[in-house]
Amino acid sequence: MTNKLLQKVGGPLYHNRRLIGYYWQRTKKNKLAVAGLAFILFLVLLAIIGPFFTGDPTKSNIEENNLPPVGFSTEVSIYSIATGQSTVSKINGTWKHPLGTDSKGRDMLAMLISGARISLWVGLVATGIAIALGVLIGVLSAYLGGWADNALMRFTDVMMTFPFFLLLVMIVFIFGANLLIIMVVIGLTGWAGIARLVRSETLSLRTREFVTAAKALGASDGRIVFRHLIPQVISLIIVMATLSIPGVILAEAALSFIGLGDPTVTSWGVVLESGQQSLDTAWWVAVEPGGMLFLTALAFNFFGDGLRDAFDPRSRS
Amino acid sequence: MGKSWLKYYIIKRLIYAVAIAWAIVTITFVLVRVGPSSPADKYLANIMSRGQDVTQVTAAIEAKYGLDKPLWEQYVNYVVRLFQGDWGWSLSTSMPVIDLIKIHWIYSFQLILLSTVVAAILGMLIGIYSAVRQYSKFDYVATFFSMAGISIPSFWLGVMLILLFSVKLGWFKVYYDTTLPLFSLENLKALTLPVITMVTGMLAGYVKYTRSTMLDNLRKGFVITARAKGLPERTVIGKHVFRNALLPLSTILIADLGGIVFGSAYLTEIVFGIPGLGQVSFKAIFASDYSVVVAIVLISTFLVLIINLVTDIAYTYIDPRVHYD
Numbered sequence: 001m002t003n004k005l006l007q008k009v010g011g012p013l014y015h016n017r018r019l020i021g022y023y024w025q026r027t028k029k030n031k032l033a034v035a036g037l038a039f040i041l042f043l044v045l046l047a048i049i050g051p052f053f054t055g056d057p058t059k060s061n062i063e064e065n066n067l068p069p070v071g072f073s074t075e076v077s078i079y080s081i082a083t084g085q086s087t088v089s090k091i092n093g094t095w096k097h098p099l100g101t102d103s104k105g106r107d108m109l110a111m112l113i114s115g116a117r118i119s120l121w122v123g124l125v126a127t128g129i130a131i132a133l134g135v136l137i138g139v140l141s142a143y144l145g146g147w148a149d150n151a152l153m154r155f156t157d158v159m160m161t162f163p164f165f166l167l168l169v170m171i172v173f174i175f176g177a178n179l180l181i182i183m184v185v186i187g188l189t190g191w192a193g194i195a196r197l198v199r200s201e202t203l204s205l206r207t208r209e210f211v212t213a214a215k216a217l218g219a220s221d222g223r224i225v226f227r228h229l230i231p232q233v234i235s236l237i238i239v240m241a242t243l244s245i246p247g248v249i250l251a252e253a254a255l256s257f258i259g260l261g262d263p264t265v266t267s268w269g270v271v272l273e274s275g276q277q278s279l280d281t282a283w284w285v286a287v288e289p290g291g292m293l294f295l296t297a298l299a300f301n302f303f304g305d306g307l308r309d310a311f312d313p314r315s316r317s
Numbered sequence: 318m319g320k321s322w323l324k325y326y327i328i329k330r331l332i333y334a335v336a337i338a339w340a341i342v343t344i345t346f347v348l349v350r351v352g353p354s355s356p357a358d359k360y361l362a363n364i365m366s367r368g369q370d371v372t373q374v375t376a377a378i379e380a381k382y383g384l385d386k387p388l389w390e391q392y393v394n395y396v397v398r399l400f401q402g403d404w405g406w407s408l409s410t411s412m413p414v415i416d417l418i419k420i421h422w423i424y425s426f427q428l429i430l431l432s433t434v435v436a437a438i439l440g441m442l443i444g445i446y447s448a449v450r451q452y453s454k455f456d457y458v459a460t461f462f463s464m465a466g467i468s469i470p471s472f473w474l475g476v477m478l479i480l481l482f483s484v485k486l487g488w489f490k491v492y493y494d495t496t497l498p499l500f501s502l503e504n505l506k507a508l509t510l511p512v513i514t515m516v517t518g519m520l521a522g523y524v525k526y527t528r529s530t531m532l533d534n535l536r537k538g539f540v541i542t543a544r545a546k547g548l549p550e551r552t553v554i555g556k557h558v559f560r561n562a563l564l565p566l567s568t569i570l571i572a573d574l575g576g577i578v579f580g581s582a583y584l585t586e587i588v589f590g591i592p593g594l595g596q597v598s599f600k601a602i603f604a605s606d607y608s609v610v611v612a613i614v615l616i617s618t619f620l621v622l623i624i625n626l627v628t629d630i631a632y633t634y635i636d637p638r639v640h641y642d
Contacts, residue, residue: 032461158337163621165580166598166614173602173610174348250470254584257472258599276476276588280484287480290473297468305464 023235026310033306039299047120050113057110057266069100069108069284102274102285112292115268119296122183122252122267123245129187130248131241134194139229141195142202143221153199159192168251172260179262182255186248194240201233235311242304246297253293268293327630334626339396341618345611346395350388399615405608409601414612417597425593427499429582431508432515439516440523447524448531449554456528463521471581475514475588482510492590511589518581530562537561564632579617 027033100108141152171185205211206229214224255261256269263270268289275286386394398404404414443463447456483491489510497504534540535558543553583595590596594613601609 158340163579163614163617165583166617169583169598169602170345170610170614171348246468253470254472254580257470257584258587259603272470272473272476279476279480283480286473286476290470290476293470293473294465294468297470298465301464301468 023307023310027306030302030306030309032302033310036299036302036304036306039295040303043116043296043299044120046113047117050116051110054107054110054113057106057114068282069288100282100284100288102271102278102282108271108284108288111266111271112268112288114266115271115289115292116296118179118265118267119249119252119293122179122186123249123300125183126186126190126248126252127241127245129184130190130244131194131237133188134191134240135198135230135233135237137191138195138198139202139225139233142199142206143225143229149199152195156192156195159189160196164189165251165254168255169258169260172255177255177260177262179265182252182262186251190244190248194244197236197240198233201236202229205229205232239304239308239311242300242307245304246300249300250293250297323633326633330626330629334622338619338622342396342399342615343392345615346392349607349611350391404612404615407601407606407609409604409606409609414608417609418594418612418616421592421594421597423499424591425582425586425595427504428508428511428515428585428591428593429578432512432519432582433578435512436516436519437523440520441527443520444524444527445531445554445559447528448535451532459524463524466517467521469517471514471518472584472588474517475510475585478510478514479588493592495592511585511591514585514588515578515581519578527562531558534558534561579621 027037102108102111137152137156141149141156167189168185171189172182175181175185211224211228214228219228252261252267253269253272256267257273257276259273261267261270261273271289272286272293275282275284275289278285402415404418406412407414407417410417443459447459450456479489479491483489490507493507493511494503497507540553540558543557544550548557582593583598585591586593586595587599594616598610598613600606601613
């Protein structure tokens with residue numbers, strides 16, 4: 001089943017396996033792209049097996065709140081009712097909570113791993129929806145031409161004009177903060193740029209001999225679109241998927257940050273938002289999830305950029 | 318051949334802009350209506366806590382805002398009122414939405430204007446130098462940092478800057494001081510960290526576009542001619558290459574960045590406590606103040622639309638070679 005699907009959409013990358021090796025050789029030359037890929041793989045591994053080793057990220061323990069990460073220490077003044085004086089004591093980070101705890105005593109490491117799961121999940125699902133819509137609309141627009149092309153492209157213009165983040169804020173505000181809604185909305189609003197690129201790529205493919213040949217052999221429109229045109233733009237799709245994942249992850253985090261995140265999940269944005277309020281007592285609560293967001297976005301951007309150069313025939317040395 | 322086509326082009330673009338604006342107004346109306354709760358419901362929680370009768374209050378609110386009329390009538394009223402400048406009533410601040418916007422827009426405007434100017438100048442300078450010294454160390458470092466700039470969550474960067482410069486070093490105030498006069502040095506100082514936050518995210522776009530348009534132009538024939546004439550390199554780059562690169566740059570940037578700038582200004586205002594439209598909308602979300610949230614989305618969208626229209630038309634005047642159908 002999956003094999004057949006791969007064969008269908010994989011196009012040249014599936015039928016000519018040596019091509020993958022060739023592109024990998026080219027990507028490998030870009031050190032930053034390899035580093036990005038390594039970080040992505042590490043994150044995926046962390047998200048899959050991490051939760052089995054850490055405790056429950058939602059478990060709070062008020063006696064161990066605001067613990068600094070290992071190697072750091074903070075000073076806490078404790079007011080004693082008996083003596084009427086406050087004593088300053090030093091608290092060191094312990095290996096029990098290697099990345100510290102937040103103001104409710106929840107383990108930062110467990111929360112970050114849970115956040116990795118959510119961010120990757122949001123990134124994959126929302127990008128999947130955006131790519132599917134963008135490719136379909138782009139290819140159809142270019143292949144059908146005429147008034148259909150015109151109508152689809154005008155619709156794309158409308159979608160591009162909407163300030164993406166504000167639209168997101170409005171829809172989530174109206175329909176409620178739910179992870180599924182957030183993912184679907186990011187996907188449904190993010191396809192316009194992809195559609196435009198795919199359209200221009202397909203326009204140049206449309207008049208090529210293999211399409212004319214397929215038509216002459218009596219292939220239906222659907223067959224030409226799905227078996228001949230889409231597989232030809234597969235490298236473009238892979239690059240765009242990689243490059244749009246960071247935007248999606250940051251958008252979800254930004255929504256959580258302004259209080260429109262799903263309150264039932266522990267995403268990086270939610271943790272970061274709670275950390276902003278305790279900036280002067282526990283800086284690590286805001287620093288750590290933001291750092292993870294930054295590194296994740298950076299990794300996807302570097303890897304996507306490397307892939308784009310590798311797939312681009314003009315950059316062949 | 319003259320510029321008679323230009324008149325038709327401008328008319329066509331105007332009609333087009335109005336059509337998109339209308340489409341956007343319709344989409345927002347449908348979204349608000351299709352949404353799981355009516356604006357009256359959202360306000361009910363407040364009323365109920367005061368111990369009034371729910372059905373009575375709902376009916377009163379619905380009658381007051383015309384929510385009891387048929388849907389098409391509500392839609393027509395909504396569109397007509399928008400064009401008359403009646404953007405609704407802000408329940409949480411008890412004033413017309415349009416007045417609320419009139420008070421707060423200037424704070425967003427100063428932040429966006431300042432950030433755009435700084436990002437454009439800095440980004441173009443870096444882009445030019447990167448293109449002239451392609452594949453140099455500077456070029457790689459610039460590419461790396463622009464990539465980092467778009468990867469860093471702007472709200473997190475804001476929080477980090479506050480932590481470092483305001484909390485630890487004490488150079489700036491943690492929250493923006495709203496009592497400062499707009500055109501003063503203190504205000505400029507208060508805007509330093511917010512502007513750095515915005516510029517970091519915007520810089521990459523400017524650097525990337527400047528670099529690639531500069532590289533395109535550097536390979537053209539007139540550059541060889543200019544060099545062959547013995548012009549100093551400064552003149553070749555500044556007067557010949559950059560001037561030609563500036564044209565496509567101006568339109569691409571403004572059109573592309575419109576949406577991004579509004580998004581990042583929104584978050585930056587919230588982090589630094591700047592009382593602009595972003596923060597107003599943020600507060601309205603928590604107060605379930607429908608009309609404010611919708612109005613601010615609409616205003617930003619219209620602004621992006623107008624900016625796009627103006628740049629497209631200005632482009633045809635700046636560059637006589639441009640011809641649209």
